[in-house]
Amino acid sequence: xxxxxxxxxxxxxxxxxxxxxxxxxxxxxxxxxxxxxxxxxxxxxxxxxxxxxxxxxxxxxxxxxxxxxxxxxxxxxxxxxxxxxxxxxxxxxxxxxxxxxxxxxxxxxxxxxxxxxxxxxxxxxxxxxxxxxxxxxxxxxxxxxxxxxxxxxxxxxxxxxxxxxxxxxxxxxxxxxxxxxxxxxxxxxxxxxxxxxxxxxxxxx
Numbered sequence: 143x144x145x146x147x148x149x150x151x152x153x154x155x156x157x158x159x160x161x162x163x164x165x166x167x168x169x170x171x172x173x174x175x176x177x178x179x180x181x182x183x184x185x186x187x188x189x190x191x192x193x194x195x196x197x198x199x200x201x202x203x204x205x206x207x208x209x210x211x212x213x214x215x216x217x218x219x220x221x222x223x224x225x226x227x228x229x230x231x232x233x234x235x236x237x238x239x240x241x242x243x244x245x246x247x248x249x250x251x252x253x254x255x256x257x258x259x260x261x262x263x264x265x266x267x268x269x270x271x272x273x274x275x276x277x278x279x280x281x282x283x284x285x286x287x288x289x290x291x292x293x294x295x296x297x298x299x300x301x302x303x304x305x306x307x308x309x310x311x312x313x314x315x316x317x318x319x320x321x322x323x324x325x326x327x328x329x330x331x332x333x334x335x336x337x338x339x340x341x342x343x344x345x346x347x
Contacts, residue, residue, distance in 0.1 A: 210265040215252030215299055225267045225280035227290040231331045232299040241326030255298040260284045297322020
């Protein structure tokens with residue numbers, strides 16, 4: 143999720159949420175392991191919307207629980223409502239990354255990672271202030287863990303810049319461990335959307 147992608151200016155409100163994290167499954171794709179974990183996020187208030195207006199809007203949105211339909215690595219549908227995971231940004235579908243000398247669609251793998259994190263369980267989404275491209279931001283939990291933080295833990299999503307020290311720390315551990323995207327070379331999702339691509343030299347490595 144990237145605020146600047148949709149708004150020329152935004153306000154950020156840090157809303158920490160903590161939860162235990164636990165996953166049993168490990169997926170192997172393109173030789174890249176996926177594991178999981180738990181949360182703290184950032185809200186973007188679009189320009190022109192006051193806090194009071196957004197509070198009235200969010201008051202109309204109830205917490206929902208149900209079987210998840212994964213749309214992408216940072217977007218999910220629950221009980222007929224589509225949500226953008228709050229505080230993270232995942233690779234776009236069709237985005238090229240490199241690992242072990244191979245170019246692969248890391249947006250597709252990121253989507254599969256979120257499917258792995260939510261497989262066989264109900265997901266509860268708690269709407270937050272703000273939207274991205276018309277999709278409500280939310281903190282979503284599966285079996286007690288925050289799946290956005292789980293995505294950062296696996297390395298298949300990045301903490302949105304300025305999203306808080308908890309997410310930054312989780313990302314730091316994923317990077318040190320070489321999980322997910324951190325096993326190879328990639329462009330930040332927000333830079334990819336602006337047209338930045340890996341150099342030919344990076345792709346050949």
